[in-house]
Amino acid sequence: MEQISELLKKLRNQSPLVQSITNYVVMNNTANALLAAGASPIMAHAHSEVKDMVNLVGALVINIGTLDEYWSESMLIAAEHAHSIQKPWVLDPVGAGATPYRNELLSKLLPFKPTVIRGNASEIMSLTSVNIKSKGVDSTNTSDEAIEAGILLSSQTDAVVVISGEVDYIIERNRISQVKNGNPIMAKITGMGCTASALTGAFVAIEKDYMLACTAAMALMGVAGDLAAEKSEGPGTLQLHFYDALYNLQPEEFGERMIVKYP
Amino acid sequence: MEQISELLKKLRNQSPLVQSITNYVVMNNTANALLAAGASPIMAHAHSEVKDMVNLVGALVINIGTLDEYWSESMLIAAEHAHSIQKPWVLDPVGAGATPYRNELLSKLLPFKPTVIRGNASEIMSLTSVNIKSKGVDSTNTSDEAIEAGILLSSQTDAVVVISGEVDYIIERNRISQVKNGNPIMAKITGMGCTASALTGAFVAIEKDYMLACTAAMALMGVAGDLAAEKSEGPGTLQLHFYDALYNLQPEEFGERMIVKYP
């Protein structure tokens, strides 16, 4: 889709500043992915500066992976401020359902109306129900099992809901787009989901049609993953070639490679 | 040893969830190593959820590398809980002996009876004596200099003691196994010791013969290191090929490659 591949050009031209309040495990990965794709990352979480940073950036990404009491408060301050000044923000509900503490924070973050909620199937299902048990941070459900939950969650929150998996679903109420790129080995590298959320932040910073922006982010993840997998012998080499692919991918090849169904 | 190479198969079949409360420097590495080997990592340290997580996982790994007061408390809560519910846990005493603060935390953790203590020679020697000075986090002693200390520490604590080095020693009271795989360049990558502790966590989650489990973990580290070194030109490329090797290694090749003396 040309509309989507043009967004990659726009991303590189505008090089939006994206703030992440994210988990320790993936900070390096997500910063590198943002830089390689053409955006500019900043990580800042101090209560004393978090609002100032939200003012400066094009979008905010909140990822609850390694939360604690201080960081939870940072996330709440940032989300509330982003909501109040209408700055787009992305919520990555890592490990939703794994502990009551995570669920409680999520229930406090949702009223600040995330622009996008991106998670794996178990996380998205957990956000709409108390009956789902996640296995730590990895999904035990396939993405298509979560479509119904995604539609419900989007209706409840007004967010675009992105479910990552073998097929990625991007849901805005009852409109659904699909991305079929990507390689299963990507699940063997930590932080690929978090990276998807970071790139989503970059695209919502430059494109107000959020459904389109999210589809572009997931297509970019998938196409870069496909390109990287062709050169890789395992998850270690895949990670590197993934950054190279993000950096080198041209809009034309992006357009040709993406396997997208757009409503 | 077939018994050891079979454990790799078991690890991949069971894909145990391993919780790490570890240092910031290596979180990404250890999560990637666990994923590549076939386990499922989770990092969670909030006082409000740390016990819930210990309940969910197959094993816990505590690594004191970048400790502070909050994290020390997380480690104590988690270790006490793991001990009380008989969940296996691994202690990595990074920088033991470097400061009184580290020694004090270690003296509080040991009563919660770690299943395994894995460190370099200086760290293991430091745990049995106040007379050893470590040089930061890197060992200034060779692993065979620490055997006596390892035997003493195992007797004092009932833990399996693993001393990493050119030869790895796995000590359960006065039984000792040895692993001779691995490459000196591995010491030029940060977090290889921490990665060994993480993989040890994965094996003790699936095998109750902890001496065997620890030997398997060290053999896997060493064989993956050997395979990676053959393809590498330095520590940067070694790191990647190491993950690829962890991911691609088959039990048969694992059995052929390992250089293990088992009592």
Next chain:
Amino acid sequence: MEQISELLKKLRNQSPLVQSITNYVVMNNTANALLAAGASPIMAHAHSEVKDMVNLVGALVINIGTLDEYWSESMLIAAEHAHSIQKPWVLDPVGAGATPYRNELLSKLLPFKPTVIRGNASEIMSLTSVNIKSKGVDSTNTSDEAIEAGILLSSQTDAVVVISGEVDYIIERNRISQVKNGNPIMAKITGMGCTASALTGAFVAIEKDYMLACTAAMALMGVAGDLAAEKSEGPGTLQLHFYDALYNLQPEEFGERMIVKYP
């Protein structure tokens, strides 16, 4: 310059212990760069041990990237102690000018007389003026635009001021050296500036002529970057080959490759 390439030999012979109180995003990178170059990294920030660690090490590096209240206090304790016992220390003012909170911490750190201040052009300009706005953590100015600010800052603080960019400037009052190595893709990897600060810490630990030490650090960054770029297809592969190059570089090749103007 032979005097500079000899410093690489000295670094490897002495293998100085370098303490970093740095940001979460780059900890892994900077530890790996120090190891690959021949130094020994330690990261420790607990208020309860930070002074003990400063006593043990050859130099201290303070990087304010992901500061919060606890970490700010760690930095102040460490800087004050390093100053009082005349241990060389390097300040990396990440994001200077981006928020009042960062500026306030920097104004408290400067009286403890950093041996070296290393930043990008925007950060160095921001330290001498309230009129500069940084774009997050990436510079919006070229390094030569900051020379005047660098001279002023060096005079005000007695520090050697290092401005990273296409050309690196190393300024001690009105003496200036230049390093012209390095590749633009290095700016597409997170933490390359922080890595430069870490290596600067390694060199000031072994060489009391700080202007020379800083020039050596920047030349090593640049030459390793040049070597890595020749083998790379993008920022992902560049990162790895950079560590390999740091590890494999011999003093002779270092001397031949460096493009340095020394006053």
